[in-house]
């Protein structure tokens with residue numbers, strides 16, 4: 001039986017006097033893929049940051065894995081994310097970035113596990129290039145790898161299709177579907193309607209800080 005792993009109720013957010021979330025409510029069942037669609041500035045990223053606990057809602061509540069974020073816990077438990085602005089270190093290689101994150105997360109994975117993670121996202125684990133020499137698509141893949149480091153139950157991917165070519169998109173669809181098979185719950189935003197329709201079980205459509213429509217995509 002699926003149960004709600006995330007519950008967002010009546011969330012609003014104002015930055016200074018500007019309203020960016022205008023009463024967002026939705027729930028997420030475990031082990032499904034949720035797409036977040038909508039134009040630039042419609043509130044998808046702020047919604048993700050609110051779920052994670054990085055942004056405090058002006059009103060409303062967010063519950064993740066049974067805990068109220070910003071009340072019971074500061075940050076969403078058992079939840080990983082790839083959001084470009086919480087980026088990686090430009091003057092380190094791919095493997096060095098993962099090693100650093102692993103140390104910060106106190107997991108201390110062995111070298112082989114980190115190398116396998118790079119392979120999983122289609123990067124050469126032996127590449128000695130620093131991030132500043134990476135293409136945007138390579139950076140995107142590394143960012144996605146960073147979200148898989150902790151093996152958390154919930155994975156939030158903000159615009160992961162950005163900078164990915166066609167092969168990259170196919171890889172991403174396969175990867176997200178594999179994550180679902182591993183029992184994870186995935187929240188993914190994209191401008192790319194076709195991509196979301198291919199990958200998501202359920203789509204939330206954002207406009208002006210509101211969810212204006214939901215699309216059920218399950219067969």
Ligand SMILES: Nc1ncnc2c1ncn2[C@@H]1O[C@H](COP(=O)(O)OP(=O)(O)OP(=O)(O)O)[C@@H](O)[C@H]1O
Pocket residue numbers: 015020038039040041042043044045046047206
């Ligand atoms: N820290 C902040 N301070 C002020 N305004 C902000 C802040 N963060 C986001 N906003 C504003 O909130 C609105 C929603 O932004 P958000 O990043 O959630 O959009 P989005 O739907 O993810 O769009 P995009 O596809 O461009 O990423 C925008 O108008 C943005 O300028």
